[in-house]
Amino acid sequence: MTDTRLEFRNVTKKFQxxxxxxxxxxxxxxxxxxxxxxxxxxxxxxxGCGKSTLLNMASGLSETSGGKVFVDDDEVVSVNEHVSFMxxxxxxxxxxxxxxxxxxxxxxxxxxxxxxxxxxDDWLARCKIADFADHYPHQLSGGMRQRAxxxxxxxxxxxxxxxxxPFSALDAQTKMILQQDLARTLxxxxxxxxxxxxxxxxxxxxxxxxxxMSQRPGKIIEEIIVDIPGRADPMERRKDPKIGPYVGxxxxxxxxxxxxxxxx
Amino acid sequence: xxxxxxxxxxxxxxxILVVFLAGWEWGPGALGIKTYxxxxxxxxxxxxxxxxxxxxxxxxxWVTTLEVVAGFVMGSLLGVIGGYALGLSxxxxxxxxxxxxxxxxxxxxxxxxxxxxxxxxxxxPRILIAVLIVFFPVLINVMTAVRNIDPDLINLAxxxxxxxxxxxxxxxxxxxxxxxxxxxxxxxxxxxxxxAVGEFAGGNSGVGYLIVLTxxxxxxxxxxxxxxxxxxxxxxxYWLVILAENRVLHYMPSREHKGF
Numbered sequence: 001m002t003d004t005r006l007e008f009r010n011v012t013k014k015f016q017x018x019x020x021x022x023x024x025x026x027x028x029x030x031x032x033x034x035x036x037x038x039x040x041x042x043x044x045x046x047x048g049c050g051k052s053t054l055l056n057m058a059s060g061l062s063e064t065s066g067g068k069v070f071v072d073d074d075e076v077v078s079v080n081e082h083v084s085f086m087x088x089x090x091x092x093x094x095x096x097x098x099x100x101x102x103x104x105x106x107x108x109x110x111x112x113x114x115x116x117x118x119x120x121d122d123w124l125a126r127c128k129i130a131d132f133a134d135h136y137p138h139q140l141s142g143g144m145r146q147r148a149x150x151x152x153x154x155x156x157x158x159x160x161x162x163x164x165x166p167f168s169a170l171d172a173q174t175k176m177i178l179q180q181d182l183a184r185t186l187x188x189x190x191x192x193x194x195x196x197x198x199x200x201x202x203x204x205x206x207x208x209x210x211x212x213m214s215q216r217p218g219k220i221i222e223e224i225i226v227d228i229p230g231r232a233d234p235m236e237r238r239k240d241p242k243i244g245p246y247v248g249x250x251x252x253x254x255x256x257x258x259x260x261x262x263x264x
Numbered sequence: 265x266x267x268x269x270x271x272x273x274x275x276x277x278x279x280i281l282v283v284f285l286a287g288w289e290w291g292p293g294a295l296g297i298k299t300y301x302x303x304x305x306x307x308x309x310x311x312x313x314x315x316x317x318x319x320x321x322x323x324x325x326w327v328t329t330l331e332v333v334a335g336f337v338m339g340s341l342l343g344v345i346g347g348y349a350l351g352l353s354x355x356x357x358x359x360x361x362x363x364x365x366x367x368x369x370x371x372x373x374x375x376x377x378x379x380x381x382x383x384x385x386x387x388x389p390r391i392l393i394a395v396l397i398v399f400f401p402v403l404i405n406v407m408t409a410v411r412n413i414d415p416d417l418i419n420l421a422x423x424x425x426x427x428x429x430x431x432x433x434x435x436x437x438x439x440x441x442x443x444x445x446x447x448x449x450x451x452x453x454x455x456x457x458x459x460a461v462g463e464f465a466g467g468n469s470g471v472g473y474l475i476v477l478t479x480x481x482x483x484x485x486x487x488x489x490x491x492x493x494x495x496x497x498x499x500x501x502y503w504l505v506i507l508a509e510n511r512v513l514h515y516m517p518s519r520e521h522k523g524f
Binding site for chain 2: 059060061079081083084085087089091093094095096104105107108109136138139156
């Protein structure tokens with residue numbers, strides 16, 4: 001097994017505009033990137049630059065129009081069980097308890113009951129929601145629900161985690177606590193993650209590297225290596241004086257504040 | 265969880281019942297309405313007793329209940345199957361929906377005499393009307409529910425390599441349960457209407473038949489009593505659906521508040 005967990009080689013994605021015209025839209029173009037074992041890499045860019053499209057191709061839910069995606073050196077041609085994703089929506093199933101939700105992927109993978117139970121116990125505890133194992137999702141706060149979603153994502157022991165703005169719907173303080181727990185959990189488990197976010201501080205605080213994408217058609221225009229110690233402790237990292245310059249650099253790359261807000 | 269059924273609300277609800285019953289008993293007399301048009305409550309009660317004694321009411325209740333249950337079960341099953349088929353397959357929906365819509369818009373009760381002609385004076389024509397009436401709301405609710413499932417939920421299951429069957433049984437079927445039950449509730453009340461119309465159209469059994477029979481003889485108290493019996497059957501059917509719903513959808517938020 002090599003050190004590269006996830007790799008995009010010259011990946012392009014086009015699709016037909018469904019609204020009337022039927023013209024071809026190039027969502028992402030010529031994206032090449034790789035994520036090493038145990039690395040956390042953030043992907044930032046303007047809205048609609050194709051970040052989520054990249055994740056869909058990495059998970060095998062959507063095909064590339066050109067180029068290839070590899071997970072553990074195997075080309076992704078269909079859904080890949082070594083990849084697990086987590087979205088802004090928790091996607092918890094309302095009719096299942098938190099434990100049953102955490103076991104959802106394991107159940108589909110056909111694991112025996114005892115093994116499922118052992119793993120869900122483990123991840124419920126690590127994600128600090130063991131006390132709510134028998135609750136239904138509607139009984140939990142947004143932050144707790146995202147913890148459950150994280151436990152479900154990790155329970156199948158994926159090699160690569162795809163995180164698509166998982167904390168963007170949470171309030172600022174809950175968000176910081178969950179970032180802290182996520183960072184520690186990823187570090188302890190030695191997991192590899194590709195993290196999409198709009199939050200520049202979040203991107204810097206949580207990652208080893210930050211990749212910046214351009215507007216559509218999305219290309220990677222810059223790679224920033226975050227040279228701040230303690231990736232497993234974003235709370236401390238946030239206080240580091242180097243955060244400011246990194247965020248400033250990202251702001252200028254993304255032209256934040258340079259133009260009027262686009263009409264929606 | 266606090267209950268919505270506070271003592272004062274229950275008292276208010278019972279108050280309406282008392283006023284209604286009192287109005288029925290003494291209102292027509294006070295307004296000078298002939299008792300053969302609107303008989304007072306007491307003679308309706310007497311009529312009910314009469315139906316039990318002289319007209320073999322238990323037998324007719326049994327027939328009607330059987331038809332309602334058969335019509336409801338078959339209609340719902342067809343509706344559920346059709347709803348999933350149309351919800352899961354765009355082809356099926358595009359090909360079949362105009363005909364299903366036509367079937368829905370056609371006044372099915374108008375078919376009652378025809379069904380009697382075809383199937384005779386037995387239970388079949390009544391059950392058939394109930395099936396046709398129950399079918400549609402269940403179908404529409406299930407179809408819409410399947411269509412409205414968050415595609416990301418399906419993708420989540422797919423990302424774990426779920427098969428189509430697993431996606432159906434673990435996501436689509438449970439996710440469509442709340443609207444399915446809403447459809448069943450409507451279906452339960454409609455089944456009684458379908459059966460009653462079928463009984464009007466022909467035959468010599470069922471509570472609907474008793475209504476035609478007694479109305480023809482101007483035995484108004486008995487007509488009212490039979491309507492009351494039909495209402496009770498409908499309410500029982502509705503209540504059974506609610507009972508099943510509360511068991512199946514126990515995970516839903518704030519079901520504790522709901523009575524009906």
